[in-house]
Amino acid sequence: MNNNAYQVTVARDLEDLIPVFLRNRKKELETLRAALAAADFEQLRQLGHRMKGVGNSYGFERVSVLGKRVEDGARSGDRASLEDCIAQYEDYLARVQVAYE
Amino acid sequence: MSDVLVVDDDPDMAAFLARMLENEGMRVACVPDGCQAMAQVGKMPPDLVLLDVMLPDASGFAICEQLKSSPVTAMLPVVLVTALDDSASRVRGIEAGADDFLSKPVRREELIARVKTLRRLHQTRRELEARRLASEVQRKEALRKAFSRYISPRLAERIISDLGEDGAPFGGEPQRVNVVALFADLRGFTRLTESAGVEDVVSMLNQYFAVVTEAAYRHEGTIFSIAGDSLLIGFNVPFPQPDASSRALRAAQDMIVSFAPVLEHWTGQGGRPTGIGIGIASGEAILGNIGSPHYMSHTIIGDAVNTAARLMQMAQAGELLMSNAVHHAAAGAVPAGRIEPRGNLALRGKSEPIAVYSMRP
Numbered sequence: 001m002n003n004n005a006y007q008v009t010v011a012r013d014l015e016d017l018i019p020v021f022l023r024n025r026k027k028e029l030e031t032l033r034a035a036l037a038a039a040d041f042e043q044l045r046q047l048g049h050r051m052k053g054v055g056n057s058y059g060f061e062r063v064s065v066l067g068k069r070v071e072d073g074a075r076s077g078d079r080a081s082l083e084d085c086i087a088q089y090e091d092y093l094a095r096v097q098v099a100y101e
Numbered sequence: 102m103s104d105v106l107v108v109d110d111d112p113d114m115a116a117f118l119a120r121m122l123e124n125e126g127m128r129v130a131c132v133p134d135g136c137q138a139m140a141q142v143g144k145m146p147p148d149l150v151l152l153d154v155m156l157p158d159a160s161g162f163a164i165c166e167q168l169k170s171s172p173v174t175a176m177l178p179v180v181l182v183t184a185l186d187d188s189a190s191r192v193r194g195i196e197a198g199a200d201d202f203l204s205k206p207v208r209r210e211e212l213i214a215r216v217k218t219l220r221r222l223h224q225t226r227r228e229l230e231a232r233r234l235a236s237e238v239q240r241k242e243a244l245r246k247a248f249s250r251y252i253s254p255r256l257a258e259r260i261i262s263d264l265g266e267d268g269a270p271f272g273g274e275p276q277r278v279n280v281v282a283l284f285a286d287l288r289g290f291t292r293l294t295e296s297a298g299v300e301d302v303v304s305m306l307n308q309y310f311a312v313v314t315e316a317a318y319r320h321e322g323t324i325f326s327i328a329g330d331s332l333l334i335g336f337n338v339p340f341p342q343p344d345a346s347s348r349a350l351r352a353a354q355d356m357i358v359s360f361a362p363v364l365e366h367w368t369g370q371g372g373r374p375t376g377i378g379i380g381i382a383s384g385e386a387i388l389g390n391i392g393s394p395h396y397m398s399h400t401i402i403g404d405a406v407n408t409a410a411r412l413m414q415m416a417q418a419g420e421l422l423m424s425n426a427v428h429h430a431a432a433g434a435v436p437a438g439r440i441e442p443r444g445n446l447a448l449r450g451k452s453e454p455i456a457v458y459s460m461r462p
Contacts, residue, residue: 011209013124014117021113049155053184054114056206064206 006095010059015100021058025093032070032086036079044074044082062092105216106147107131108138108164109182110157114205118151118182121209122216135159139167142174148220151203153182154190162197169198176226178219182207256323256399259339275389280338281345281381281427282406283322284413285313285356286331288378305367306330312360313377320352325400331413335401338388346383346427347434353379353421354435354462376418382408383426411448412457425456435460 010018028047035043048070055063066089073081105122109115110133119129130147132138135156142150150168154161161181168174178200183190191202201215241261248257287293287309294302313332317324321342322334334352337345360377367375386403412422422443423431432440439462445454 014120017113017116017120020116024113046155049184050111050114053205053207054111054117057114057117 005062006092006097008060008062008096008098010098010100012100014058018058018098021054021060022093022096025063029086029089029093032089036082036086039079041074041077045071048072048074060096062096063089066092104128104130104145104147104149106138106141106150108133108135108150108156108161109153110134110155111153114153114182114207118207118212121207121212125213125217127216133157135161135164138164142168142177146174146177148178148223149216150177150179151182151216152179152199154187154194162193165194165197165199176223176230178223180215180219254318255321255340275387277385278338278388278401279345279384280386280388280401280403280405281336281349281383282386282401282409283317283334283336283349283353284331284380284406284409285334285353285377286329286413287375288416288418289375290330293375308363309360309377312363313356316352316355316359319355320348322348322352326398331410333400333406333409335386335388338386338401344434346381346430349381349383349427350421350423350431350434350460353381354460357419357421357462378413378416378418379421380409380412380414380416380423381421381427382406382412382424383430384408407450408448408455411450415446415448415457416459419461421460421462423458423460425458428456428458 028051032044032047035041035047048067051067052064052071053067055061055065055067066085069085070082072078073085105127107115107118107122107129109118109131112133115131115133119131122129130141130145132141133156135158138150138152141147152161152164156164165179165181168177168179179198180201180203181190181194181197181199182203182205183194184205194202201219203212203215245254245257245261248260287306293305297305309330310327310332314324317332317334320336321340322336323338324332324334326333334349336342336349336352342348356379357377364376382405384403384405386401386405388399388401390397390399391402392398408424412424416422423440428440440458440460443457443459446457447454
């Protein structure tokens with residue numbers, strides 16, 4: 001993935017909400033892992049659904065894209081795809097850069 | 102300033118929606134589930150609800166249905182927040198009565214546009230409703246005023262409230278009631294009409310009726326009929342009055358006293374001597390609608406009414422005759438010595454003479 005994919009531009013009026021938003025995404029990552037370990041596909045589906053809705057609303061398109069893939073993977077019970085998504089999510093959250101305008 | 106209730110269990114989504122709306126000058130409350138949403142709506146009704154379809158305790162559809170099925174909240178606009186690709190949810194949302202939909206991820210322009218439009222619509226609806234209510238109140242008030250010229254204000258009030266409920270005033274069966282019936286007329290008036298001009302007669306009758314009806318209302322009597330120069334007033338109907346006999350006595354006194362200046366004026370103009378004669382009797386009577394569907398009279402009939410009419414006919418100008426029962430129940434209402442026994446009198450249509458008492462205020 002090229003570096004541009006880790007660049008996110010967020011509206012200035014959301015700036016103070018972003019630290020909490022990112023903290024919650026990291027918690028979400030842990031919950032995703034736990035759900036996959038427990039093979040709780042229903043929870044994975046719900047988590048994916050939530051990521052899909054909230055990510056793009058804040059301007060984090062990648063969160064929505066991964067959320068959609070988690071949701072689909074959970075529906076079909078595709079463990080490999082889910083593992084890949086979670087790994088990508090971890091990578092993304094570790095490297096994402098936020099700019100405000 | 103307006104209040105929007107955001108119902109979403111995802112704190113980031115709720116915070117985002119709240120921020121967008123607050124930027125537009127709206128006041129926002131956020132709750133995470135359906136139960137708290139219902140509680141909040143009950144406590145502080147918002148102008149609009151933004152409702153996520155996936156909630157931990159109930160679906161947004163169920164909450165929407167609940168809001169739309171209560172008359173108190175049915176008008177409250179509900180925007181369901183669904184996933185973009187979820188057309189099944191939209192169909193369910195329409196069935197649940199949702200006013201609009203918003204897709205996640207939420208685009209701020211769309212959010213603001215939808216909320217603003219719905220709020221305007223809601224406001225217009227509310228204004229129309231308020232205007233409709235105001236005109237309804239005005240109509241009732243006009244009706245009440247018009248009615249009150251013909252029947253006692255309290256009776257008018259009851260007819261109007263009955264109309265509001267099932268459209269049939271006094272819809273119930275005729276009922277047996279204890280009444281105190283008061284008949285009043287203008288003694289010697291029939292003779293007077295023979296000599297006076299038509300306009301004079303009407304003007305005199307109106308002056309007389311103004312005095313007696315006002316006195317009747319002052320003591321909360323119900324006027325049941327006016328025929329010629331005689332007037333039938335009931336007490337203890339349609340509303341119970343524990344002191345009905347005393348009220349009737351005081352109303353009678355009031356009529357005779359209030360009529361004195363009118364009488365003086367008439368006499369001064371060379372009119373024939375006249376005055377109010379009153380009969381009061383109490384007992385059981387039937388209260389109900391008597392007549393035909395085309396001409397209905399809500400009135401009282403029975404022995405007490407007949408006795409009061411006979412007593413009135415026997416009363417002299419400025420005299421009040423009452424039956425024993427009325428005297429017994431109401432003697433305390435007037436100073437001692439004002440009431441005199443007139444002995445046992447035989448009344449027309451009555452087999453036995455009855456004890457009659459007289460009072461001249």
